[in-house]
Amino acid sequence: MRAAKALALAFVCFSAIVCVSLFLTSGASPALVDFIGSSWAQSAQPADTGDAPSSPDPARPEAAPGASLPSFVAQPHALSQSEPNEPPSEDPEGTTSPPDSPAAAPAADPTTTGSVSTGTDGSSKARKISIKVEPIPGMEPPKEPVWPKFVGAKALFGKAKVPAPMEARSIGSYSRGCLAGAVPLPIDGPAWQEMRLSRNRNWGNPKLIALIERFAKDAQKLDGWPGLLVGDIAQPRGGPMITGHASHQIGLDADFWLTPMPNYRLSRKERETKEAASMLDSTGLKVDPKVFTSKQVALIKRAASYPEVERIFVHPAIKKALCEVAGTDRAWLGKVRPWFGHYYHFHMRIKCPDGATACAPQVPPTGDDGCGKEVTQWLAKVVPAKEGPPSTPRPPGPPRAPSVPIMLSDLPKECQAVLASGPDAVEIPKTALLTHIEVKKALAKAAAVNLALYKASAAKGANAASAETLAKSPALRPHLHKSATADPK
Numbered sequence: 001m002r003a004a005k006a007l008a009l010a011f012v013c014f015s016a017i018v019c020v021s022l023f024l025t026s027g028a029s030p031a032l033v034d035f036i037g038s039s040w041a042q043s044a045q046p047a048d049t050g051d052a053p054s055s056p057d058p059a060r061p062e063a064a065p066g067a068s069l070p071s072f073v074a075q076p077h078a079l080s081q082s083e084p085n086e087p088p089s090e091d092p093e094g095t096t097s098p099p100d101s102p103a104a105a106p107a108a109d110p111t112t113t114g115s116v117s118t119g120t121d122g123s124s125k126a127r128k129i130s131i132k133v134e135p136i137p138g139m140e141p142p143k144e145p146v147w148p149k150f151v152g153a154k155a156l157f158g159k160a161k162v163p164a165p166m167e168a169r170s171i172g173s174y175s176r177g178c179l180a181g182a183v184p185l186p187i188d189g190p191a192w193q194e195m196r197l198s199r200n201r202n203w204g205n206p207k208l209i210a211l212i213e214r215f216a217k218d219a220q221k222l223d224g225w226p227g228l229l230v231g232d233i234a235q236p237r238g239g240p241m242i243t244g245h246a247s248h249q250i251g252l253d254a255d256f257w258l259t260p261m262p263n264y265r266l267s268r269k270e271r272e273t274k275e276a277a278s279m280l281d282s283t284g285l286k287v288d289p290k291v292f293t294s295k296q297v298a299l300i301k302r303a304a305s306y307p308e309v310e311r312i313f314v315h316p317a318i319k320k321a322l323c324e325v326a327g328t329d330r331a332w333l334g335k336v337r338p339w340f341g342h343y344y345h346f347h348m349r350i351k352c353p354d355g356a357t358a359c360a361p362q363v364p365p366t367g368d369d370g371c372g373k374e375v376t377q378w379l380a381k382v383v384p385a386k387e388g389p390p391s392t393p394r395p396p397g398p399p400r401a402p403s404v405p406i407m408l409s410d411l412p413k414e415c416q417a418v419l420a421s422g423p424d425a426v427e428i429p430k431t432a433l434l435t436h437i438e439v440k441k442a443l444a445k446a447a448a449v450n451l452a453l454y455k456a457s458a459a460k461g462a463n464a465a466s467a468e469t470l471a472k473s474p475a476l477r478p479h480l481h482k483s484a485t486a487d488p489k
């Protein structure tokens with residue numbers, strides 16, 4: 001009986017959107033009130049509302065770890081994130097970044113109509129207020145855990161269409177920062193073509209953009225590379241991205257395909273759909289010498305040759321191949337670091353520009369070529385996926401709270417000014433200003449409610465419990481009629 005009561009209470013809480021009081025009374029920020037109700041009609045898990053391609057994108061395998069990798073390639077989980085040789089700040093892609101919540105997703109609130117009937121004499125000392133809540137077709141009391149939604153930094157920076165009209169500055173760190181005064185890499189140049197134009201990620205610090213142009217021309221002229229296919233650089237105002245990449249936030253990172261540029265200008269459609277070739281053989285443990293040739297070696301070596309370039313990230317098998325062919329000139333290898341993914345493309349990162357006081361530098365590479373223990377350890381983690389039956393979905397268990405997204409408060413304060421600058425400013429809702437701890441607390445509260453719901457449901461059997469709850473809770477019936485006598489004052 002107690003379990004049924006708890007279940008009923010939880011259902012009522014969610015359906016009537018009175019969870020607000022739960023959060024308010026527990027000391028959470030009042031700002032939560034603004035959006036807590038929107039969780040009613042949203043799915044249980046944070047939805048990725050980004051423009052991620054629906055099909056696997058080989059050009060950016062990190063965009064959907066695990067899902068987009070061919071079966072012969074080691075899955076990201078095979079490469080532990082707790083790799084001692086790599087501090088988390090070095091994580092160049094999206095493998096440690098939790099999915100973000102949708103930005104200001106419109107709340108699909110039940111249609112509420114109110115009528116006020118006054119006394120026949122026209123007085124309004126007491127009015128009977130009738131509130132009718134129309135059902136949303138197909139909507140039932142939640143069977144899944146419901147979580148409060150938050151406007152994370154990804155959603156805000158993903159909205160920026162143009163750069164902040166400010167002096168060019170890289171602000172913060174590679175994986176927690178933003179970019180003012182970005183400039184675009186032209187989508188076509190004498191020695192490059194920008195790919196995936198729909199993403200609008202061809203923006204960078206002017207220093208990086210100038211280097212990319214130089215690199216493309218050098219590789220073409222000096223190394224016989226036909227031209228660069230350029231992947232993601234940064235968003236117009238930098239910041240975290242809705243899909244892929246933990247870094248690329250301050251306009252000092254860029255991805256380049258290891259596939260040579262064709263000798264014609266790609267159409268916009270081709271730039272969206274053309275697939276990059278994996279450099280690995282069918283084992284996923286070695287490069288394929290038919291695809292990964294001296295041309296790719298020369299290209300990566302060229303990128304590493306610039307003093308501004310501090311790190312280059314490649315798949316461990318590519319690093320191993322570079323180690324084997326480098327010969328006696330090995331100093332550049334120290335900049336080339338093994339990392340998750342990166343078998344279709346490589347990632348170039350430049351140092352904080354001189355005098356960029358707001359830019360948080362990384363520890364420079366030690367100078368060791370990394371061809372000994374480091375690459376061996378990485379390769380040991382690359383375990384080819386075994387052929388086997390498709391994995392079965394995880395059985396339902398106690399609800400687990402989603403990760404706290406990167407909040408605006410996790411970035412340097414100046415990033416708010418970057419968003420808010422210019423006529424094309426990105427509006428910052430109050431709910432985006434919640435701190436990491438506030439969000440965490442709210443999720444913990446919701447987790448407690450969800451757990452109670454789950455336990456009650458498990459105890460009684462979901463169907464029976466639902467029926468009982470519905471019977472006892474008029475608020476959960478499809479048509480809710482509420483009458484109240486309100487004092488008009």
Ligand SMILES: [Zn+2]
Binds near residue numbers: 093245255348
């Ligand atoms: Zn990258």
